[in-house]
Amino acid sequence: MRNEIRRLREEAGLSQAALAEALSVSRQTVNSLENGRYDPSLPLAFAVARYFRTTIEEIFHDDV
Amino acid sequence: MTTSEPKRSLSDGRFLVACGCGLVAAGLLWLVFTIADQPDTAAGALVGGVTVIALAVAVRWWARRRGPSADGGLGRTLLGTADERDKTILTASLAWVGLAAFLANGIALAALALGADGATVIGAVQAVLIAVLVGVFVLLSRRL
Numbered sequence: 001m002r003n004e005i006r007r008l009r010e011e012a013g014l015s016q017a018a019l020a021e022a023l024s025v026s027r028q029t030v031n032s033l034e035n036g037r038y039d040p041s042l043p044l045a046f047a048v049a050r051y052f053r054t055t056i057e058e059i060f061h062d063d064v
Numbered sequence: 065m066t067t068s069e070p071k072r073s074l075s076d077g078r079f080l081v082a083c084g085c086g087l088v089a090a091g092l093l094w095l096v097f098t099i100a101d102q103p104d105t106a107a108g109a110l111v112g113g114v115t116v117i118a119l120a121v122a123v124r125w126w127a128r129r130r131g132p133s134a135d136g137g138l139g140r141t142l143l144g145t146a147d148e149r150d151k152t153i154l155t156a157s158l159a160w161v162g163l164a165a166f167l168a169n170g171i172a173l174a175a176l177a178l179g180a181d182g183a184t185v186i187g188a189v190q191a192v193l194i195a196v197l198v199g200v201f202v203l204l205s206r207r208l
Contacts, residue, residue: 026149037151
């Protein structure tokens with residue numbers, strides 16, 4: 001699943017570690033999310049959207 | 065929502081209880097095999113069980129030395145600070161261990177039927193399962 005996490009993070013001037021700390025996940029999880037290797041749970045997807053003050057639909061895109 | 069909860073380490077008390085339960089289980093296995101007049105198998109089960117617990121203690125000590133921000137899923141999992149991706153990896157790894165146990169059990173029974181030493185077979189099965197757990201965990205940590 002494609003997502004806009006890397007773009008949003010870089011626009012916010014955050015490191016992966018800083019975003020990971022804010023979301024209470026590991027830096028590897030943020031890296032995996034950005035590279036599309038790991039699809040987050042619904043609670044984590046909501047947490048990401050809430051953190052960037054946007055919606056899940058604006059961040060995550062179905063590949064189909 | 066789990067992602068907003070603060071990280072909480074697995075306490076030393078809970079870890080000690082888990083180790084104690086493991087020792088009791090290994091002791092019970094030893095007792096059962098001893099009563100069944102299988103001293104070699106009893107010794108194998110006891111040595112295998114104690115080895116697993118010793119490994120858990122050693123890895124937890126190693127993970128604690130690296131601190132709660134340890135840059136590895138294995139360390140976070142052992143410290144009890146695993147996030148959802150770590151738990152996904154652990155769950156998948158344990159599923160592979162289950163499959164490996166199913167296969168190893170069949171092979172072990174065949175080996176015993178062919179006259180293999182019971183203690184050796186039990187020790188080998190335990191070693192294989194530990195290797196599968198660590199190997200799959202590391203592999204998935206790199207790929208996921």
